[in-house]
Amino acid sequence: MNQPILFDVYPDLSGKIPFIGPLARKTAVKKLQKMESYLGIDELWVKCDNDTNDFYGSNKPRKLEFLLADVLASGKSTIVTIGGIGSNHHLSLAIFCQEKCNGVQDFTPVFLTFNQPVTESVRKKLLIFYNCGVKHLGGDMVHAGNLIMTAGHFYGIQRLKRPSKDTYYMYAGGSDKIGSLGYVCAALELKQQVDAGEMPEPDFIFVTVGSAGTMAGLELGCKLAGLKTEVVGVRVTPSYSFLGGFFSAARAVRGLAKTTYKYLRKLSPSIPKVKFESPTTVLHEFFGKKYGLETPECRKAIDLFMENENVLLDPTYTGKTAAAMIDFINNNSVKDKCILLWNTYNSKDTSRYLDPSVKYTDLPKKYHKFFET
């Protein structure tokens, strides 16, 4: 497969959307028999996007295969982007730029970061951002404090320093109409798997909502594919309701799904008409106290999936989504339904991107406190 499934289904899109080669492979769907017995449900499945790529799995390769092609097509080489100090988006960008995947040469990432609870995993990621992004690729990392201040850097300070005519500004989580195409493709891939009899058509998909691109792409992709599936999002980042629900709210998902749809329709008359009638469902009550902070239900879900199915979930994203799904199964009449958990958590070991000679004191000073307290 050298071209995305989007171009197989809608051949006239080929050449109209930049694409330089696949980063994400087709992922398996697996029946979770032990969890089915545990929860008393007929059909429980997982989509293994943990395994999208050998360097780094998760939802990121699907987005980045379009985004990095877009960067290349723009003729720019510096990429400024925004995420938490433990951002998986930053991590994947650092890794794919370092690996020079897809024939991409010499991209220079600049990571803007905001606070989140510090864990060993966060520290490891910071060291990798530095090692791959700064030491090897000559990029930078800038810690601004909270999300609002970091957004100020993204939309203000950085643009004064690095004008957007030379610099590619990539949205948090790669969630714009280009990044979301990766999950339109993912839904088309699922439809092929259903048609091939690899799994029944799901009644519900449970997916994590952070910056919204994954769910937006899935929601649109399911409609385009003609799947009857309802996509249920689980919010794991703050909602910032005073910003009009910009992050993770159903509005953000729906807005991005529509923007992506309009973009595709403009490019290709073969994109079918779809309706956005039923409301987008995003569940909020599994977020807990903070972004990145585990909840007891999330820990229980992580342990259950590991013990029963050897499926690795994480405390920031997919564990909370699995907790929401378990609660949904326990409290609704859905025992005869088919439910699919979309596992977006990377399962590849990233330790090889650490360099023992890199110490936290090599990082810009503002990051030292995350290692000292």
Ligand SMILES: Cc1ncc(COP(=O)(O)O)c(C=O)c1O
């Ligand atoms: C493991 C994982 N799952 C899900 C998400 C959420 O995806 P999105 O930001 O597209 O909503 C993220 C976002 O960073 C993530 O890292």
